[in-house]
Amino acid sequence: MDDGQHVTYDTPAGQMTIPKSIVARIERDDFGYSPSAVGPPPVSSVEIEPVRGYEDVEKLAVHDDSVDIAYIARLELDARSNSRSASEKVAAAHFAASQFLLSKGEIDSAIDHYRRALTFSPDNLGLLLNLASLYLRESQFKKALDPLEHARRLAPDSPDTAKLLGWAYYGANKIDRAVEEWQRAEKLRPDAEVEAALRKAERDKSEEESYHEGETAHFSLKYYGAAAPALARGILRTLEDNYNDLESQLDYTPREPVAVILYTNQAFADITRAPSWVGALNDGRIRIPVQGLGGMTPELARVLRHELTHSFVGQKSQHRAPTWVQEGVAQWIEGRRSSQTAGELLNVLSRPDAPHLQLFEGSWMNLSGDSAYFAYAWALAVVESIIQSGGMGDVQRLIDALATAPSVEDALRESLHSSYEDIEHQTLVFLRREYVR
Secondary structure (H helix, E strand, C coil): CECCCEEEEEECCEEEEEEHHHHHCCCCCCCCECCECCCCCCCCCCCCCCCCCHHHHHHHHEECCEECHHHHHHHHHHHCCCCHHHHHHHHHHHHHHHHHHHHCCCHHHHHHHHHHHHHHCCCCHHHHHHHHHHHHHCCCHHHHHHHHHHHHHHCCCCHHHHHHHHHHHHHCCCHHHHHHHHHHHHHHCCCHHHHHHHHHHHHHHHHHCCCEEEECCCEEEEECCCCCHHHHHHHHHHHHHHHHHHHHHHCCCCCCCEEEEEECHHHHHHHHCCCCCECCEECCEEEEECCCCCCCCHHHHHHHHHHHHHHHHHHHCCCCCCHHHHHHHHHHHHCCCHHHCHHHHHHHHCCCCCCCHHHHCCCCCCCCHHHHHHHHHHHHHHHHHHHHHHCHHHHHHHHHHHCCCCCHHHHHHHHHCCCHHHHHHHHHHHHHHHHCC
């Protein structure tokens, strides 16, 4: 909303109002921005009851802020006598260990305990779905299929299994199968978020039915029929060239191939329903309008690098990175710097009515074009200041912390020993020192 003097838009924390004079002076570039879709995956994990006997062993399996490996080993020895109750105790103890390790952010170790639990209780539906949920949170979509298919055999009419199978297939870029599973889940038990995911998947399926496909070791590509095959090949080569560099810069390797969709301009608008200022989108799939392009251009190469960064940051943070981190890191890695906006940012951010960085955690899709330009400039400056202070290692640690910390500010304190206020002040000092003469 624009009343002539202020721009108002919705954020997760409520409505935010920025003086129009703030955004009117930020210089605009000649390209559309490409936001990540910050937030949860298409559907959430299911709620699973603890395994039988959990309460009896929880405090014995986990105490003094650690897992009692010796106690669990003794239970496993007892279980080898083929006692069913002993096997259930072992499963419960491993479940308790998994929950504890999850609270510490040790996802791989938690997965190991779920797998051990299932060796003693292989037909426990709750354990199977919990393990699948962890794989899905880690974007390991193919690995999630094994426990989910086992769960389907045990309980063919489980809506939770269908819900998670839809997520697994959607993440693996198998849209037809995702639609089938979410339709099944809706018939078994209506669910608002499944319904929303299904509508989105059905739009994708309808649009992509006639698309061509391409694939490399790290990417699966779909593109509309009129797009030049040479362009599709060039895009895949460019993405592959960037992949190894991002692995090094962010100290992370995505667990699954990244899906890329090339659209006409109209199809991009229809499918993404994004604001007019959005030039590309990454909502787990990289979506780019390429109508009229016959080959790679420097601008497209920069957009691809930006979008691929979102895939790395999203998976590394378990999709919990706030938008300002996503956009700041993506802009920095694509090569942008704050030289063109530093002076105006300093004028804006020194004012008492300047917005705080914390307000830019959630989605930016409701921002006006002017507000978006300000948000991108602010995010880039913050990430630049973090890198100037501690290098890319600080960015890596921040993204890792975001995956498990209760809040963004907790992640800042854990990784950078800073609060939001500290980061804002650091950014202002950085801008004055580096760019103001």
